[in-house]
Amino acid sequence: MMQPAFLVLSGDGINCERETAAALRDAGANAEILHINDLAAKPDTLARFDGMAIPGGFSFGDELGSGQILALKIRHALGDAFFDFVAAQKPIIGICNGFQVLVKLGLLPYPATQKRVMALAPNLQGGFIDRWVTLQPAQNSICKWTEGMEAFDLPIRHGEGRVVFGDDAVYDELKENGQIALTYREDVNGSHQHIAGLCDPSGLIFGLMPHPEAFVYQATNFAPQRDFMAAGAGAQIFRNIVTYLTETQKEKSYAGRPH
Template sequence: MILHANGSNRDHDAALAVELAGGKPRIVHVNELKSNPSMLEDHGMLIVPGGFSYGDDLGAGVLWALDLRERFGEQLQKFVSSGRPVLGICNGFQTLVKAGVLPGGFTPRRTTLTYNAGGHFECRWVTLEASQHSSSPWLTGLEDGLDTPVAHGEGRFVCDDETLAMLETQNLVALRYSGDSYPFNPNGSTGSIAGITNAAGNVLGLMPHPENHVFDWQHPRFHRGEIGRSGLTLFQNGLKLASS
């Protein structure tokens, strides 16, 4: 299931990535899920895609997070607890964090995603490094990292030193930008964090867009003979987890 809300705009990109990875995507409007939360149980994987849900009123992902937490929070918790994969991309990552799904277990919430340190929208390609310590099945085969675009204005991952230490100790940091400084870290994220998982490893959220690098020709230097490292593996991993 690929969730859609008013203002989300990467659901069809995510659907294409799932299809290329061998899955059968279904885009579901959040209002449909609100009216029948139990339908979530009929799906093997949940993707919360990128965009600007509800116009990012009150902050990026805030209102969509209310949907997740208040309208079908019980069903979502059962879905996560069952071990099925959940992927939040960009606005979807913001939503999962602000709903408390990621990283999970912190009360009150001690992480967030806020305005880029540079004070403006960032649209560029970045290189991601996968954690060698994470056991998340989402990261299988990503030892060489990923090359993906980012497109966000509120992508800076923020937490205090104590929380950062907890994330690292529990191996919840899944993906980092390839450098600490701009432009490698495009938003000034604490610890160069680009993506995190929950403790079980079946829920992954990241700010970059792996669904927008599933063909070689999408890489900006394709015509110079460079294809980078595709994001398709991520979706293949999700489908493997869904079928396990």
């Protein structure tokens, strides 16, 4: 069985690429960190990857709004190669700043139309906050990344994470569709209905404000743990997608086998 190949984007102020790649590797993926300018020089490189992570950080210093300029850069510098990747229904995770990028690109919640119906606004509390939160996966979530998960804890670290919809009807539709993947148990940033993360209608494009890559081992738990090498809650998110890719590869290879 081939290991799924993941692209982890870096450069221009992204700063969680190393731990995101490490989390994917620990989950069994083959993760490669690529600078966006290296990718822009050869956009066709994208086609050889099975999945993509847009990590957290402060791309372009958050100027003009978090994720705004990186989204413009992906659109202009990667162009068709990127949107072909999306159209091929390969999994993409956007964490924190990466989530903001996916929203600014219009890939969340609806990649097919790329219509801008939501935004991640400045936290209602009025500033950056680093704290641990309890996250609740929705019963009807179709998100492949959080499949089968019960409530779990992760840290949030952001200043612009408040989900806002242009029209409340969008929320109802997303909820109905099972696209609201994760909610905070309590109000942490003024987010609409406590939304912490959501996915596209395929369940493969996933954006979330909390940082699963920061809690892959108990070593980084909020309280020091003696069993520091035991898995943290974030590990399962990456394992889920590796399992998904491995299973679909298996199915594809069975499908391609003569009966």
